[in-house]
Amino acid sequence: MSDFRLWSYLASGPLLWLWVTLLAYWIGDALFRASGRRPWANPVLIAVALIAVGLQATGTRYETYFDGAQFVHFLLGPATVCLALPLQANLARVRRAALPVAAALLAGSVTAIVTALGVASLLGAGPDTLAALAPKSATAPVAIGIAEGLGGDPTLTAVLVLLTGMIGAVVVTPLLNALGFTDWRARGLAIGVAAHGIGTARAFQVHETAGAFASLGMGLNAVLTALIAPMILRLF
């Protein structure tokens, strides 16, 4: 088999791109650890950048890449289901703080969707972009599902979700310190609602209580965003 035939065989099958996805993520995660887990060294963003450059360099189409990567992508559904575990572990604590949790969840979730759609539509973004933007504060598997239902492009939503998480993780600690918030439950819940898993991972680094309430905020906002994002989008 010539080099070219070997390449076209591998490049068109799923195995190579599945392996490349794992490799790129592994490199991204190693760099993230080496940076001392700085939020700007996000392993997903590094992996996406590496693969994107690789696809451009080899002239490979996204559809061909996705044929292999879909085996990883598929696990988003079961992973969403598994979020029931951290939620259940904090259930008793949540019940004691039910009122503030419910109020902050609703206020944070509505604010995230309305301000994102408001700014983008004022600056002239089209309806497809708005549909992809609406669920960006929800955790990626859920946001992707919501965007598909709204007629937004799921791949655009995935990128917007990642960027939201990184922005949240970078700004949350200096922002809330400057404003003088000291309740770790409030700080955790706010970042979980606004910036899902990446914000939650950041909260766990700062304080355990903040982390627990962040995973709660992320889980509850996944459900709430699915319910309210379609309604709010209709207003724009």
Place this chain on the structure above:
Amino acid sequence: MPSFLVPALLLIFGCQLAGEVMARGAGLPVPGPVLGLVFLLLAITLSERLRDMVRPVAQGILVHLSLLFVPAGVGVVAHLGLFAAQGAVLALALVVSTVAAIVVGALTFTVVARWTGNRDE
């Protein structure tokens, strides 16, 4: 392969399947996996045995949650034109919205907790 792997996957995929059937069947706006999350939450709240069985598998999946975003994230290559044209708009929308949501969420929690005399532990 540990012996709990198959029943744990059966439960996780079963919840997702039930969620998909219910979401599509009833035409609900909620994604199937989110309903699946609610079903699994009910199951592990009601049964400690199910919780212990599913925990190691669920933790294994959740530890590498970010890996699962990569394939969809690479889809950015299909949107380079959009980002070139509207990158500034999208960036501004994301920054404003994320900062506002964090502040409003933390403020609301603090105010309502003070009103209701709610403290941790």
